[in-house]
Amino acid sequence: MREVVVAGVGICRFGRYPDRDYQDLGREAVMNALKDADFQWKGIQAVFCANAYSGMGVGHNIAAQIGKTGIPIVNVENACSGGASAFRLCYQSIATGLYDVCLAVGVEKIPGGLLDDTSWPEYERDMGFNVQPANYALDIQRHMQEYGSTVKQFAMVTVKNRKNGVLNPYAGFQKEVTLEEVLDSRMIATPLRLLMCCANGDGAAAAILCSAKMLKSKARNVTVAASVLTSETYGNMKGAGSINIHNPDRTELAAKQAYEASGYGPEDMDLVEVYDTMSSAELTSGEKLGLCKKGEYGHLLEQGTFDLGGKLPINTSGGLMSRRHPLSASGLAQIAEILWQLRGEAGPRQVAGARLGMAHCLGTPGNCAITILKK
Amino acid sequence: MLTRKGKIYSFTIVMQPPGSHYKGPVPYAFGWVELPEGVRIETLYTGCDFQELHIGMKVELVIEKLYTNDEGNEIVCHKFRPVKE
Numbered sequence: 001m002r003e004v005v006v007a008g009v010g011i012c013r014f015g016r017y018p019d020r021d022y023q024d025l026g027r028e029a030v031m032n033a034l035k036d037a038d039f040q041w042k043g044i045q046a047v048f049c050a051n052a053y054s055g056m057g058v059g060h061n062i063a064a065q066i067g068k069t070g071i072p073i074v075n076v077e078n079a080c081s082g083g084a085s086a087f088r089l090c091y092q093s094i095a096t097g098l099y100d101v102c103l104a105v106g107v108e109k110i111p112g113g114l115l116d117d118t119s120w121p122e123y124e125r126d127m128g129f130n131v132q133p134a135n136y137a138l139d140i141q142r143h144m145q146e147y148g149s150t151v152k153q154f155a156m157v158t159v160k161n162r163k164n165g166v167l168n169p170y171a172g173f174q175k176e177v178t179l180e181e182v183l184d185s186r187m188i189a190t191p192l193r194l195l196m197c198c199a200n201g202d203g204a205a206a207a208i209l210c211s212a213k214m215l216k217s218k219a220r221n222v223t224v225a226a227s228v229l230t231s232e233t234y235g236n237m238k239g240a241g242s243i244n245i246h247n248p249d250r251t252e253l254a255a256k257q258a259y260e261a262s263g264y265g266p267e268d269m270d271l272v273e274v275y276d277t278m279s280s281a282e283l284t285s286g287e288k289l290g291l292c293k294k295g296e297y298g299h300l301l302e303q304g305t306f307d308l309g310g311k312l313p314i315n316t317s318g319g320l321m322s323r324r325h326p327l328s329a330s331g332l333a334q335i336a337e338i339l340w341q342l343r344g345e346a347g348p349r350q351v352a353g354a355r356l357g358m359a360h361c362l363g364t365p366g367n368c369a370i371t372i373l374k375k
Numbered sequence: 376m377l378t379r380k381g382k383i384y385s386f387t388i389v390m391q392p393p394g395s396h397y398k399g400p401v402p403y404a405f406g407w408v409e410l411p412e413g414v415r416i417e418t419l420y421t422g423c424d425f426q427e428l429h430i431g432m433k434v435e436l437v438i439e440k441l442y443t444n445d446e447g448n449e450i451v452c453h454k455f456r457p458v459k460e
Contacts, residue, residue: 117394123452128393128405129405130394142384
């Protein structure tokens with residue numbers, strides 16, 4: 001397998017765009033990525049486009065805005081891990097020598113409110129089981145019972161991430177929230193309140209990957225140390241099935257694979273983007289990633305360990321809490337943050353001397369993608 | 376045959392109407408119940424003030440109306456309710 005480099009990234013800031021179509025949002029992200037990488041469109045050899053909400057041919061329609069060069073375009077649907085999955089397809093294509101330059105783009109225009117998650121069986125949708133905050137609520141209820149984590153702790157995740165988001169020009173929300181505001185926001189699914197749930201949004205993100213020889217500036221050499229994707233295992237997810245089956249879950253499995261592939265461990269990371277679709281998920285996933293022992297995340301958070309300037313900054317971008325969440329674009333926005341940090345281009349939220357970073361995302365009905373980038 | 380009684384493994388009370396597909400009342404409560412045979416199943420909760428729900432609570436199976444469809448037929452489903460001691 002060849003070394004693969006991330007040549008550039010681009011984002012169309014996440015928000016609400018009633019007057020723009022997804023083609024336009026996708027084009028903006030791709031053009032930004034081309035500019036960042038100093039590549040031309042005609043140099044792109046293949047496109048993998050992630051989308052969940054806009055029907056067929058999304059990647060083709062975005063590419064058509066820029067140029068019809070006849071290259072292969074594959075549309076990828078992998079829910080919230082869609083962007084990271086498209087990134088991995090680029091990685092695979094280049095690592096195996098099939099192409100030298102590939103583009104991953106994720107784009108979404110989605111409705112507000114609770115999403116009607118269509119990945120669940122019809123009868124479970126009838127019964128209202130397919131509510132994302134509720135499913136994360138079931139997880140954190142167990143965590144509170146088993147490890148004594150508190151509502152205040154995952155409210156603090158929101159406060160931390162929204163504080164970081166103020167420093168990110170691409171964040172949809174660039175305004176701090178107080179602990180009181182989080183704890184007083186309306187209840188969505190006990191114990192998760194509105195400000196503990198990320199907001200949906202429209203937007204796009206893109207990344208250009210290439211073989212080492214194609215990189216324009218060697219000074220900007222950031223390589224893919226690992227790009228893995230897993231699905232759920234028996235005994236996990238929805239708590240269903242037998243209580244006697246104990247397998248690593250999708251995040252634990254992906255973390256193990258990513259650490260093995262990269263040769264690094266959680267203790268080597270300078271920063272991590274942990275999937276905070278609900279603030280409680282940063283806590284539970286952070287532990288599953290091995291960033292600390294089970295039951296410790298909340299305590300370390302209270303001590304400032306995961307703050308910008310702390311021992312291990314988590315979600316320096318502001319996370320999904322600040323960015324908003326256009327499903328298929330979020331994974332690539334996480335990767336963009338890691339890249340900017342490793343290049344030293346993260347401005348006021350820069351982690352000094354960052355050389356190794358990891359991005360983790362989760363998707364329904366049971367997937368997990370982890371990307372590790374290395375300077 | 377599985378036992379009709381079990382214990383609450385986890386629960387949540389959904390306070391906001393979910394996507395358009397859902398046809399039952401709001402708020403509603405659901406979660407996972409553990410049966411003595413070692414099986415965990417996902418279920419709606421009923422027959423109590425939802426605020427009383429807690430992990431470890433003893434519950435039993437009932438079949439109850441979920442909603443009435445466009446043809447006027449009652450659609451029923453499985454739910455669990457607290458066991459009256």
